[in-house]
Amino acid sequence: MPKLKIALYWAASCGGCEIATLAIGDKILRLAEAAEIVFWPVAIDTKYADVEKMADNSIDACLFNGAIRNSENEHMARLLRKKSKILIAYGSCSYEGCIPGLANFFNARAILENTYCETASTDNPAKTMPQPTVIVPEGELDLPVFYDTVKTLGQTVAVDYFVPGCPPEESTTWLALEALLSGNLPPRGTVIAPPSTAVCNECPRIKHEKKIKAFHRTYEIVPDPDICLLEQGILCCGVGTRGGCGALCPKAGMPCTGCYGPVEGVRDQGSHLLSAWASIIDSNDPDEIKNILDGIVDPAGTAYRYSLPAAMINRARMQP
Amino acid sequence: MNDFEPKIVAFLCNWCSYRGADLAGTSRIKCAANVRAIRVMCSGRIEPAFILRAFELGADGVLVLGCHPGDCHYAEGNYKALRRMELLKRTLAQLGIEEDRFRLDWVSASEGDKFSRVVNEITEKVRQLGPYKPKEGNKVA
Numbered sequence A: 001m002p003k004l005k006i007a008l009y010w011a012a013s014c015g016g017c018e019i020a021t022l023a024i025g026d027k028i029l030r031l032a033e034a035a036e037i038v039f040w041p042v043a044i045d046t047k048y049a050d051v052e053k054m055a056d057n058s059i060d061a062c063l064f065n066g067a068i069r070n071s072e073n074e075h076m077a078r079l080l081r082k083k084s085k086i087l088i089a090y091g092s093c094s095y096e097g098c099i100p101g102l103a104n105f106f107n108a109r110a111i112l113e114n115t116y117c118e119t120a121s122t123d124n125p126a127k128t129m130p131q132p133t134v135i136v137p138e139g140e141l142d143l144p145v146f147y148d149t150v151k152t153l154g155q156t157v158a159v160d161y162f163v164p165g166c167p168p169e170e171s172t173t174w175l176a177l178e179a180l181l182s183g184n185l186p187p188r189g190t191v192i193a194p195p196s197t198a199v200c201n202e203c204p205r206i207k208h209e210k211k212i213k214a215f216h217r218t219y220e221i222v223p224d225p226d227i228c229l230l231e232q233g234i235l236c237c238g239v240g241t242r243g244g245c246g247a248l249c250p251k252a253g254m255p256c257t258g259c260y261g262p263v264e265g266v267r268d269q270g271s272h273l274l275s276a277w278a279s280i281i282d283s284n285d286p287d288e289i290k291n292i293l294d295g296i297v298d299p300a301g302t303a304y305r306y307s308l309p310a311a312m313i314n315r316a317r318m319q320p
Numbered sequence B: 001m002n003d004f005e006p007k008i009v010a011f012l013c014n015w016c017s018y019r020g021a022d023l024a025g026t027s028r029i030k031c032a033a034n035v036r037a038i039r040v041m042c043s044g045r046i047e048p049a050f051i052l053r054a055f056e057l058g059a060d061g062v063l064v065l066g067c068h069p070g071d072c073h074y075a076e077g078n079y080k081a082l083r084r085m086e087l088l089k090r091t092l093a094q095l096g097i098e099e100d101r102f103r104l105d106w107v108s109a110s111e112g113d114k115f116s117r118v119v120n121e122i123t124e125k126v127r128q129l130g131p132y133k134p135k136e137g138n139k140v141a
Helices: A016-022 A027-034 A048-053 A071-083 A092-096 A099-105 A108-118 A170-182 A269-279 A286-293 A299-303 B017-026 B048-056 B077-094 B112-129
Strands: A004-010 A035-039 A059-065 A068-070 A084-090 A133-136 A139-142 A146-151 A161-163 B008-013 B035-040 B061-066 B102-106
Touching: A004 A016, A004 A071, A004 A170, A016 A059, A016 A170, A027 A035, A027 A170, A035 A059, A048 A071, A059 A071, A059 A092, A059 A170, A068 A071, A071 A084, A084 A092, A084 A170, A092 A099, A099 A146, A099 A299, A108 A146, A161 A170, A269 A299, A269 B048, A269 B077, A286 B077, A299 B077, B008 B017, B008 B048, B008 B112, B017 B035, B017 B061, B017 B112, B048 B061, B048 B077, B061 B077, B061 B112, B077 B102, B102 B112
Parallel strands: A004 A035, A004 A059, A059 A084, A084 A161, B008 B035, B008 B061, B061 B102
Antiparallel strands: A068 A146, A133 A139
16 A cells, blocks of 8 residues: 655644644654655755645645644645645644634734834834835845734635644544544544543543632632632633543643633634633622622633634724 | 614513513514514523624624513523623623623513613614624735
8 A cells, every 4th residue: 555645734833733743652653654744844854845846636634733824824725735635724723723813812013013113122113024025135035924814724725624732632643643544534524532522521620519709810829639620710611622631731730721622513612611601600799790700801812712713703803 | 874774683581571572562662673683581591602603693783681680580590691791791892892782781571661772772872883894804904
């Protein structure tokens, strides 16, 4: 049997998904046995031009991590879609926007001005900003165009499978790779993750009826090691987040931040988290409710930490 | 913007507010025709996702009406609505959605006049704000 041709690419991402690909440990040998990696900018010396020369559909599968936030990301998404039989949105950024997606609370101008002019450590009196093109003595130089709105891979091109996680856990990654290697693929559009409902179902902490009088940030209290974190007033996203990670964060005393995305059947993770958090407040008094809610300092950023570009309202409206 | 007619989605609880709306109708109280009513069994059934989905599908404003505090048919459903909608309001503000596009209020079965007043008020406020455009392209300012 000829080896499977596999490509890996990173768009707007941190590089963690590349590490997660390697975290499958010695199974990487099985991957190397069955597959030939034809394009992987982070690890092997291949150029964009090499991909452009490939015939359409000549790559068997592409694991694409990272969100789409500039013209280079978009170009590579379209190119790899054309060249690949199977395109997999690998990791939270390409699946639902993730941390780069929080840029959708702002726009390109606000982000560039903040980064290049306003931060305390910046010394830029001429207000020099990156431009898409610049003329230098040697000729014209190009930079990718920086977009106002971060998009998911699926909002940019058709995607065959999604792998959740920031980054995907080893077992989740292997599920996807094993499906590719065996050819035993789930229906198109599937989110490939270990069968699970919510993170809560994998979390060993003891759960009672939740009624809380105050929300706390993680540094403000030392949580009880055995009781549900949400019950202790720590904003945990486990109730509205797909399981499959084994509840790693709650087991380590930190709340789930929601990186595996919405549970099966739910589209908008953030609104479900808001709903769950508000519902457990133990008060019927309007003023007390407001005071308790003041403990959630950044509701949109906490509930949509990984999924703003994929949400029903996928960006903040900016005043012109 | 003179010909702009706001689309307002109103979630009305079965036991109080929907009957209040009914009373406004049978009493022939005039009120703005901009509201699309959706009857739910209780305001406690309304999830933040419903409001976001209404905006996503083109609503210019969303109204949630339930029984007055203490009057809920299911004892405490409207308090649950109060908690959820208060948190949602803060989230909508972060998403740049004007405060006047969303309103939670209480209308009893006998308050046809209040129903009409609330509907007229939100319609006028949203009319002033103009249309809500949820999806804007990469070139949005």
